[in-house]
Amino acid sequence: MLDELTAALAGILPADSVITDPVRLRTYECDGLTYHRATPGVVVLPETAEQVAAVVRLCREAGVPFVARGSGTGLSGGALPREDGVLIVTSKMRRILEIDLPDRRAVVEPGVTNLAITEAVRDQGYYYAPDPSSQQICSIGGNVAENSGGAHCLKYGFTVNHVEACEIVTPDGDLVTLDRMDPGYDLLGAFVGSEGTLGIATKITVRLSRAPEAVTTVLAAFESIERGGEAVSAIIGAGIVPAAIEMMDALAIEAAEAAVACDYPRGAGAVLIVELDGPAQEVERQFAQLREICSGAFELRVAAGAEERAAIWKGRKSAFAAVGRISPAYIVQDGVVPRTALPRVLAEIDRLSAEHGIRVANVFHAGDGNLHPLVLFDDAEPGAGERAETVSGAILDLCIAHGGSITGEHGVGVDKAKHMPRMFSPDDLDTMQLVRCAFDPAGLSNPGKVFPTPRLCGEVPGVRKGAHPLVESGKAEQF
Amino acid sequence: MLETGVTVRDPGPDDAVLGMLPRRVALPESVEEVAEVLRACARDDLAVVPVGGGTKLHWGPPPERFDVLLDLCCLNRVVEHAAGDLVVRAQAGVTMGALAGALAAEGQELALDAPFPDATVGGTLATAVAGPRAFRYGTARDLLIGVTVVLADGTVARSGGKVVKNVAGYDLGKLFTGSHGTLGVIAEAAFRLHPLPADRRWIVAVADPPGMAERGPCRVRELAATLAASQAEPSAVELDWPHGQGPIWMSVLVEGAAAAQRAEALAALMGDALRSVRAEPPPQWGAIVRDEVLAEVRFRPSRLTGVLDAVHYSGFSLRGSAVSGRMWLELWDDPGEDKTVTALRGLRERLTALGARMTVLATPYEGVDRWGEVSSLPLMRRVKEQFDPGRRMSPGRFAGGL
Numbered sequence: 001m002l003d004e005l006t007a008a009l010a011g012i013l014p015a016d017s018v019i020t021d022p023v024r025l026r027t028y029e030c031d032g033l034t035y036h037r038a039t040p041g042v043v044v045l046p047e048t049a050e051q052v053a054a055v056v057r058l059c060r061e062a063g064v065p066f067v068a069r070g071s072g073t074g075l076s077g078g079a080l081p082r083e084d085g086v087l088i089v090t091s092k093m094r095r096i097l098e099i100d101l102p103d104r105r106a107v108v109e110p111g112v113t114n115l116a117i118t119e120a121v122r123d124q125g126y127y128y129a130p131d132p133s134s135q136q137i138c139s140i141g142g143n144v145a146e147n148s149g150g151a152h153c154l155k156y157g158f159t160v161n162h163v164e165a166c167e168i169v170t171p172d173g174d175l176v177t178l179d180r181m182d183p184g185y186d187l188l189g190a191f192v193g194s195e196g197t198l199g200i201a202t203k204i205t206v207r208l209s210r211a212p213e214a215v216t217t218v219l220a221a222f223e224s225i226e227r228g229g230e231a232v233s234a235i236i237g238a239g240i241v242p243a244a245i246e247m248m249d250a251l252a253i254e255a256a257e258a259a260v261a262c263d264y265p266r267g268a269g270a271v272l273i274v275e276l277d278g279p280a281q282e283v284e285r286q287f288a289q290l291r292e293i294c295s296g297a298f299e300l301r302v303a304a305g306a307e308e309r310a311a312i313w314k315g316r317k318s319a320f321a322a323v324g325r326i327s328p329a330y331i332v333q334d335g336v337v338p339r340t341a342l343p344r345v346l347a348e349i350d351r352l353s354a355e356h357g358i359r360v361a362n363v364f365h366a367g368d369g370n371l372h373p374l375v376l377f378d379d380a381e382p383g384a385g386e387r388a389e390t391v392s393g394a395i396l397d398l399c400i401a402h403g404g405s406i407t408g409e410h411g412v413g414v415d416k417a418k419h420m421p422r423m424f425s426p427d428d429l430d431t432m433q434l435v436r437c438a439f440d441p442a443g444l445s446n447p448g449k450v451f452p453t454p455r456l457c458g459e460v461p462g463v464r465k466g467a468h469p470l471v472e473s474g475k476a477e478q479f
Numbered sequence: 480m481l482e483t484g485v486t487v488r489d490p491g492p493d494d495a496v497l498g499m500l501p502r503r504v505a506l507p508e509s510v511e512e513v514a515e516v517l518r519a520c521a522r523d524d525l526a527v528v529p530v531g532g533g534t535k536l537h538w539g540p541p542p543e544r545f546d547v548l549l550d551l552c553c554l555n556r557v558v559e560h561a562a563g564d565l566v567v568r569a570q571a572g573v574t575m576g577a578l579a580g581a582l583a584a585e586g587q588e589l590a591l592d593a594p595f596p597d598a599t600v601g602g603t604l605a606t607a608v609a610g611p612r613a614f615r616y617g618t619a620r621d622l623l624i625g626v627t628v629v630l631a632d633g634t635v636a637r638s639g640g641k642v643v644k645n646v647a648g649y650d651l652g653k654l655f656t657g658s659h660g661t662l663g664v665i666a667e668a669a670f671r672l673h674p675l676p677a678d679r680r681w682i683v684a685v686a687d688p689p690g691m692a693e694r695g696p697c698r699v700r701e702l703a704a705t706l707a708a709s710q711a712e713p714s715a716v717e718l719d720w721p722h723g724q725g726p727i728w729m730s731v732l733v734e735g736a737a738a739a740q741r742a743e744a745l746a747a748l749m750g751d752a753l754r755s756v757r758a759e760p761p762p763q764w765g766a767i768v769r770d771e772v773l774a775e776v777r778f779r780p781s782r783l784t785g786v787l788d789a790v791h792y793s794g795f796s797l798r799g800s801a802v803s804g805r806m807w808l809e810l811w812d813d814p815g816e817d818k819t820v821t822a823l824r825g826l827r828e829r830l831t832a833l834g835a836r837m838t839v840l841a842t843p844y845e846g847v848d849r850w851g852e853v854s855s856l857p858l859m860r861r862v863k864e865q866f867d868p869g870r871r872m873s874p875g876r877f878a879g880g881l
Binding site: 100102103104105125146147149153157158160161170176177178179181182183184185186187188189190193194210211212213233236237239240241278279280281282284285286336337338339340365368369370403404405406407408409410411412416420423424425427428429430431432434435436437438439450451457 | 561563564565566586607617620621628630634635636637638640641642643644645646647648649650651653654655656657658659662673674675677704707708709710711712735736737740741775777779780781804836838850853854855856857858859861862864865866877878881
């Protein structure tokens with residue numbers, strides 16, 4: 001079936017836009033979550049929205065699943081291909097179509113990188129606010145699919161708060177524009193963060209933000225995580241909403257030091273990075289408050305300019321990759337707890353770590369309770385990988401038990417679909433599935449992601465009333 | 480009918496929706512009771528219209544059929560205010576005014592301006608109304624982090640949660656925001672909060688309307704653009720243009736630390752416009768003054784002059800945000816059906832030509848095209864069919880008869 005489809009795809013796309021060579025196909029076998037791999041059946045690189053729509057229509061007619069992929073930096077396997085399907089890569093769609101500063105918006109194709117938008121308007125004093133740490137390479141289409149965040153979303157929100165409109169190709173192959181200006185159901189809001197299961201964004205209108213007048217970045221070193229945590233509570237309690245509040249524990253600092261020699265204060269049990277931004281007079285006052293709040297820190301550094309700010313951020317931004325210096329293998333976890341539960345959850349992570357003999361380095365967005373524990377293990381040691389998996393899974397359980405979430409910004413993808421029933425009831429999941437059925441009744445758009453074995457569209461929970469019409473007609477299979 | 484353990488009563492004149500009376504009014508006191516009522520309605524195929532404060536119940540067309548008014552007034556608990564987490568969970572029937580009071584006690588606020596203080600959390604979400612500070616804080620959907628909804632068959636479903644950062648699963652809250660009661664009942668919502676600003680200042684200025692050529696071109700757009708781009712970061716820039724003629728009032732809100740100094744800096748940017756800086760809001764700040772005939776205009780801020788031109792002498796008053804491109808058109812002196820229908824048609828033509836969108840939220844007149852063209856309507860229709868296949872939830876109250 002795929003051979004016929006491949007021939008049809010070759011008929012509608014430029015010659016170099018259809019990849020079938022097994023060696024080249026393998027370069028697309030995973031995204032940033034490398035331990036899930038599948039060689040795609042065929043890869044296409046469309047150049048226009050119309051080509052994406054035509055590809056999707058062919059897939060629909062053939063009943064073949066399709067998966068969209070941007071830069072492949074996702075950390076939950078959301079762009080994991082299907083061996084029996086088509087991988088639609090947006091890397092040839094990287095034009096910035098329009099920049100409209102009076103209306104603070106830019107219209108871009110999905111393959112444009114996150115940072116490219118900021119670079120295009122920075123000189124005029126504007127920027128695109130969401131800043132995932134992969135922003136140099138990750139695509140805006142992928143950001144839309146994952147509702148990406150970043151260090152500064154504490155104050156400025158996520159991708160969904162900065163997207164004004166999306167032209168999408170629906171799983172039926174229709175081009176439809178979802179616009180914040182439209183009355184009625186907020187389909188745009190539902191689409192952003194749907195991880196490619198409701199269609200493919202082909203044109204994205206993002207909101208541009210005005211650069212703040214002043215930015216003050218502070219690094220505070222504390223003897224312990226607890227003392228750092230108290231400072232975070234005091235900042236929020238004082239009515240300050242910093243652009244970012246980041247925290248790293250001793251092990252994460254050690255790793256960053258080994259990797260990039262970030263020169264954080266020696267002997268710190270925790271470092272806190274706080275960035276204040278906004279009107280100069282406001283930042284000045286908040287900084288005075290912050291200095292007082294951080295009086296328990298044994299060292300306080302204030303960045304005097306862009307260079308020193310970059311130096312402070314260097315350790316934090318390198319943290320994920322840096323743990324490679326202190327551990328042969330590691331799992332990057334992404335969970336959320338209510339911010340006030342952080343001290344208890346961190347203590348429990350410590351306990352888990354000791355119990356299983358698995359080290360955990362903690363890096364987190366402390367302002368919004370988004371944890372990124374790095375679970376370290378030696379993959380050469382028998383059983384270590386399994387123990388690390390156990391610890392990693394138990395951390396998610398902790399997040400759920402404290403009223404949090406199994407993912408704050410990396411997405412569910414293929415990685416955490418199995419955890420969804422621990423966070424949501426069958427009724428919750430079935431209700432979400434209604435949205436899927438409205439957009440994608442045949443279940444061909446990125447199947448197998450987000451939801452564990454969803455029921456078929458039209459199927460009544462608990463009571464099976466004969467075969468689904470799509471199964472009967474051969475358009476879908478039950479899995 | 481409606482044999483459940485839930486309190487029901489016979490309808491009175493206040494329970495009418497655009498002149499239609501329900502057969503029963505149900506008064507659930509818990510999410511489970513909402514589910515019980517909807518299950519009973521499903522059993523007997525009864526059509527339901529949910530209502531909170533009733534402030535916008537006359538918005539939208541009348542329901543196709545109407546058996547039960549689901550009055551959420553008794554579902555009015557603030558379930559949890561986690562001040563340290565800047566999060567609140569509230570039941571749908573809590574009024575925005577009561578919620579603001581509870582949050583202010585802890586020095587916090589939901590930065591969502593409701594045009595009517597008696598409006599409830601549920602009604603505010605269902606109608607997706609926005610106020611002046613949407614420019615800074617976004618609209619209801621941007622502040623909503625979790626929701627509990629009850630579907631037409633009585634299924635209770637949650638999405639999101641009570642943490643600000645959360646990307647697990649589909650965001651049903653966004654889907655229900657603006658759903659006008661047609662997908663199900665919003666029973667509970669969780670929001671992210673903000674600290675109450677340390678200080679607030681309003682700059683009130685008056686500017687010339689368009690077409691006063693002898694006094695120079697209309698500077699309103701230019702002023703709004705200057706304010707929007709200012710790094711003094713105003714929270715809102717509102718226009719108020721009574722009857723669409725005469726001078727245009729502009730009010731700028733500055734919030735937070737050093738608000739007074741920042742307001743002075745902004746006022747200086749406003750050149751020769753007559754202005755004053757004050758610590759109290761101008762009259763009717765963020766309010767909807769009259770809504771017998773009410774439309775909402777959405778537009779790109781750079782098209783403001785065109786919008787003003789379209790509204791000039793239309794008989795409509797224009798109020799709302801010059802910088803987020805979202806304004807109310809209010810008819811204060813109704814000239815009757817024919818003239819209103821013609822005026823609205825003319826407005827839509829001119830606004831559509833600017834790339835703007837006009838939605839008529841309230842009108843007593845059937846001849847009015849309320850929604851205009853909605854390109855995603857076919858997808859919305861499919862969502863409706865999935866969520867409410869029996870067409871029992873506020874049937875016919877949204878675009879395309881949804």
